[in-house]
Amino acid sequence: MRIAVIGAGAVGSLIARELCRYEAEVVLFERAPDVGWGVTKANSGIVHAGFHDEPGTTRARFCAAGNALYPELATDLEIPFRRTGAYVLAFTTEELSVLEELREWGEVNGVPGLELHRREEILAREPRVNPEVRAGLWSPTVGITLPWEIAIAAVENALDNGLELHLGEPVVGIEVSGGRVRAVRTDKGRYPVEAVVNAAGLFADHIAQMAGLEGPALHPRRGEYVLLDETTGGLVNVVLFPAPTQVSKGILVLPTVDGGLLLGPNAHDLPPDAREATETTREGLEEVIEGAVHLVPDLPLHKTVKTFAGLRPESPQKDFVLGETRVAGFYQAAAMRSPGLTAAPAIARWLAHEIALAHGLEERTDFRPVRKRIPHPADLPEAEWEALIRKDPRWGRIVCFCNRVTEGEIVEAIRRGARTLDGVKFRTRAGFGRCQGGFCTDRILEILARELGAEPWEVTARGGASRIVLGEARP
Amino acid sequence: MRTYTVDVLVVGGGAAGMAAAAAAAREGARTVLLERGERLGGVLEQCIHPGFGLHRYREELTGPEFAHRMRQELNDSGAEVLTGATVLEILPDGPAVKVVSPKGLKKFRPRAVVWAVGARERPFGALRIPGTRPSGVFTAGLAQRLLDLEGLLPGRRAVILGSGDIGLIMARRLHLEGVEVRAVLEIQPFPGGLTRNVVQCLRDFGIPLLLSHTVAEVHGRERLEGITAVRVDEHRHPIPGTERRIEADTLILSVGLIPEVRLIEDTVPLDPVNRGPRVNGRLQTEVPWLFAAGNCVAVFDLVDTVAELGERAGASAARYARGDLPSGKPVPLVRGENVVSLVPSCLDGTAESARMYLRVPRPMEGVTVDVGGVVRRRVPVARPAEMIEIPLDGDALSELSQKERIVVEVKPK
Numbered sequence: 001m002r003i004a005v006i007g008a009g010a011v012g013s014l015i016a017r018e019l020c021r022y023e024a025e026v027v028l029f030e031r032a033p034d035v036g037w038g039v040t041k042a043n044s045g046i047v048h049a050g051f052h053d054e055p056g057t058t059r060a061r062f063c064a065a066g067n068a069l070y071p072e073l074a075t076d077l078e079i080p081f082r083r084t085g086a087y088v089l090a091f092t093t094e095e096l097s098v099l100e101e102l103r104e105w106g107e108v109n110g111v112p113g114l115e116l117h118r119r120e121e122i123l124a125r126e127p128r129v130n131p132e133v134r135a136g137l138w139s140p141t142v143g144i145t146l147p148w149e150i151a152i153a154a155v156e157n158a159l160d161n162g163l164e165l166h167l168g169e170p171v172v173g174i175e176v177s178g179g180r181v182r183a184v185r186t187d188k189g190r191y192p193v194e195a196v197v198n199a200a201g202l203f204a205d206h207i208a209q210m211a212g213l214e215g216p217a218l219h220p221r222r223g224e225y226v227l228l229d230e231t232t233g234g235l236v237n238v239v240l241f242p243a244p245t246q247v248s249k250g251i252l253v254l255p256t257v258d259g260g261l262l263l264g265p266n267a268h269d270l271p272p273d274a275r276e277a278t279e280t281t282r283e284g285l286e287e288v289i290e291g292a293v294h295l296v297p298d299l300p301l302h303k304t305v306k307t308f309a310g311l312r313p314e315s316p317q318k319d320f321v322l323g324e325t326r327v328a329g330f331y332q333a334a335a336m337r338s339p340g341l342t343a344a345p346a347i348a349r350w351l352a353h354e355i356a357l358a359h360g361l362e363e364r365t366d367f368r369p370v371r372k373r374i375p376h377p378a379d380l381p382e383a384e385w386e387a388l389i390r391k392d393p394r395w396g397r398i399v400c401f402c403n404r405v406t407e408g409e410i411v412e413a414i415r416r417g418a419r420t421l422d423g424v425k426f427r428t429r430a431g432f433g434r435c436q437g438g439f440c441t442d443r444i445l446e447i448l449a450r451e452l453g454a455e456p457w458e459v460t461a462r463g464g465a466s467r468i469v470l471g472e473a474r475p
Numbered sequence: 476m477r478t479y480t481v482d483v484l485v486v487g488g489g490a491a492g493m494a495a496a497a498a499a500a501r502e503g504a505r506t507v508l509l510e511r512g513e514r515l516g517g518v519l520e521q522c523i524h525p526g527f528g529l530h531r532y533r534e535e536l537t538g539p540e541f542a543h544r545m546r547q548e549l550n551d552s553g554a555e556v557l558t559g560a561t562v563l564e565i566l567p568d569g570p571a572v573k574v575v576s577p578k579g580l581k582k583f584r585p586r587a588v589v590w591a592v593g594a595r596e597r598p599f600g601a602l603r604i605p606g607t608r609p610s611g612v613f614t615a616g617l618a619q620r621l622l623d624l625e626g627l628l629p630g631r632r633a634v635i636l637g638s639g640d641i642g643l644i645m646a647r648r649l650h651l652e653g654v655e656v657r658a659v660l661e662i663q664p665f666p667g668g669l670t671r672n673v674v675q676c677l678r679d680f681g682i683p684l685l686l687s688h689t690v691a692e693v694h695g696r697e698r699l700e701g702i703t704a705v706r707v708d709e710h711r712h713p714i715p716g717t718e719r720r721i722e723a724d725t726l727i728l729s730v731g732l733i734p735e736v737r738l739i740e741d742t743v744p745l746d747p748v749n750r751g752p753r754v755n756g757r758l759q760t761e762v763p764w765l766f767a768a769g770n771c772v773a774v775f776d777l778v779d780t781v782a783e784l785g786e787r788a789g790a791s792a793a794r795y796a797r798g799d800l801p802s803g804k805p806v807p808l809v810r811g812e813n814v815v816s817l818v819p820s821c822l823d824g825t826a827e828s829a830r831m832y833l834r835v836p837r838p839m840e841g842v843t844v845d846v847g848g849v850v851r852r853r854v855p856v857a858r859p860a861e862m863i864e865i866p867l868d869g870d871a872l873s874e875l876s877q878k879e880r881i882v883v884e885v886k887p888k
Contacts, residue, residue: 226603279606282692285605304600305598378563386476386580397559398511435595435596437598437617438595438614438616456625456627460697465698469627469629470628470630473652474626
């Protein structure tokens with residue numbers, strides 16, 4: 001049987017990979033030119049513990065379970081994941097009572113290791129925390145990861161297990177007859193299928209409507225971020241949350257897997273039609289800094305290397321919409337607001353299993369769960385790096401000096417599917433360092449053009465009209 | 476991994492590094508120069524405009540011509556050169572320097588190291604400018620490499636943010652390539668670059684310079700479509716109601732250079748204003764075997780100065796390597812009023828002469844530079860864009876070195 005997954009973000013990619021464990025033909029459709037470029041791309045990258053979610057919600061059901069799957073996922077897919085632990089910090093009496101409530105929620109939700117810590121204990125562990133802190137909820141299972149790397153790795157692994165991937169191919173219609181899903185239509189063709197998984201992120205409501213379903217009603221919620229350079233990560237070693245409000249988990253300070261610090265996000269609800277509104281605002285960035293400085297007063301803001309905004313799908317129910325619908329064969333993995341990234345591995349495993357049960361799919365005996373990352377020789381033992389260089393000297397040519405990315409890595413990223421500057425960046429981290437591509441953009445452009453057999457002015461940053469240079473200077 | 480023992484290892488093959496390696500080799504030191512790029516010359520190679528060498532060679536050269544002369548001097552000196560070689564680590568113990576190149580990994584055991592890696596450009600993200608993140612936003616240096624080294628056109632209609640020399644020169648370069656340069660925006664109430672560049676790069680071509688202006692927002696989802704320019708007050712805060720949109724597909728940033736100190740920043744003390752390592756008059760850092768020269772110490776205006784500092788650093792390193800670099804008690808130089816960049820950070824009485832370089836924070840007329848009450852020099856016009864150079868002779872140095880600290884200040888009229 002043939003199953004279509006719509007949306008190659010972290011959620012859709014992990015679902016596609018889990019479906020590849022069964023005897024089915026899995027087809028993954030993504031409107032963007034690459035995987036992980038929607039909600040997944042601009043995300044805090046936190047693997048939550050599960051104490052933020054009210055017991056009884058679908059979020060609560062899948063968050064701690066997803067967290068528990070991360071070590072295995074990180075090992076199988078060779079993605080960065082580090083359990084840093086986290087504090088939720090309380091500065092007022094009201095916030096102290098919020099911590100109590102979170103601890104109770106966490107215990108009901110099966111979150112291990114929660115402890116209330118006093119001021120002295122917090123400051124001893126994290127001396128840069130605002131000394132006005134009164135107490136903190138310590139959660140040892142909170143971790144950090146790279147969201148887009150999950151999508152990239154899951155898709156690579158799924159491809160290795162027979163996935164059919166359609167990038168840059170938006171779904172424009174879903175054929176339903178007799179109460180069953182029959183086919184998916186894209187701008188390029190018609191694909192008969194017996195099941196569809198809607199993991200279309202911000203556009204999941206549009207996809208559901210194509211199948212004749214109403215919900216969920218989605219609107220984008222914008223979160224803005226400020227990223228500090230890779231020398232700042234040591235200043236704060238755990239994820240720091242403020243006490244949450246009704247609206248959100250608040251503005252955080254957290255270390256990134258690359259060794260920097262990430263500040264944000266704020267949370268602003270946008271009108272339902274503002275689904276491309278990933279611009280930052282002056283007020284928003286000020287709000288992020290103010291919130292971050294409340295947690296850590298002496299942040300080295302002069303080490304800012306990047307600001308960005310991401311959109312996440314929010315629904316009036318503030319909860320995931322998962323599983324089968326009244327259209328037979330049409331499954332939802334929609335309204336994936338926070339903690340969607342954390343829950344994704346657990347949701348993927350559960351949903352694939354549900355689909356397999358419903359359609360009588362056998363488990364494959366030849367599924368290969370392991371994906372090898374692109375080697376990053378700067379992290380390898382010297383002998384291994386030297387062996388790589390002996391095979392191909394390009395592994396000894398550093399292209400991105402900040403993150404020490406070699407030409408060998410870039411060529412390998414292109415071989416694995418990178419077609420744009422961002423595709424290379426997200427796969428290798430070239431251009432993500434302190435100089436933000438100031439020294440390497442021209443070199444990566446040259447390598448992309450050479451490897452793709454294209455002219456430099458045909459290469460884009462992220463598809464569409466995002467060309468980097470517009471032509472020859474004196475043709 | 477092969478290990479090589481050398482006297483002086485120079486990191487960086489721009490003007491400072493080439494001068495340092497040549498000087499060290501001329502002093503008889505066994506010298507190796509490492510350059511991470513494919514060829515020597517550093518930023519000079521992309522500076523195809525004239526204006527270089529007036530001090531060093533007494534004639535006006537382009538950047539590549541200047542680099543060519545320096546390569547010849549380096550070649551004549553006997554220093555060894557490795558290109559395509561990136562330093563991975565400088566281990567203070569030894570010291571030892573780990574290097575990778577397409578030929579493999581190497582380890583050097585030098586007696587002295589000269590850090591001469593230049594500066595990097597402040598990126599767009601550091602400015603926290605609101606808006607979208609389209610393509611078409613370049614640092615000036617990147618745009619210059621694309622245009623002058625690759626022959627590629629960054630865009631067709633450009634706005635330039637920052638009137639530092641690189642921004643001004645890029646305005647002219649783009650104009651000459653047929654790019655419509657809509658405006659140069661400068662957040663300060665005065666130009667950031669040299670007056671001659673304001674005249675020769677903007678005024679001569681009718682390119683508008685908007686002082687006290689910055690970019691409030693960038694527009695465009697995929698490629699840049701325009702920017703919102705805004706006037707700022709004396710605190711650099713945008714003045715509401717002064718916004719105006721300028722259509723452009725390209726935004727070029729010339730918003731500051733930052734001395735590159737990665738790999739040494741955990742080893743040596745840095746100067747918080749210069750943002751490079753603290754050095755003495757011989758360009759020796761506070762770690763005795765480590766010397767530094769050029770834009771990685773502080774950002775200089777002229778390549779001629781950078782080359783001269785490189786020579787001094789290379790000669791000092793060679794003397795240190797053979798054990799005859801004298802050292803006296805270091806006396807710190809302290810910033811008094813109206814001093815921003817200041818090189819060196821300390822002096823001792825053992826040098827025969829030294830030169831001091833400083834920058835003022837705003838344009839000033841009829842000022843006096845006072846060095847510890849010992850040296851006073853009148854400067855008719857002091858501008859942030861032009862470093863003030865003060866030679867210090869042996870007498871002045873021996874008097875200054877008796878002090879606990881030397882306050883350097885620029886006194887208004």
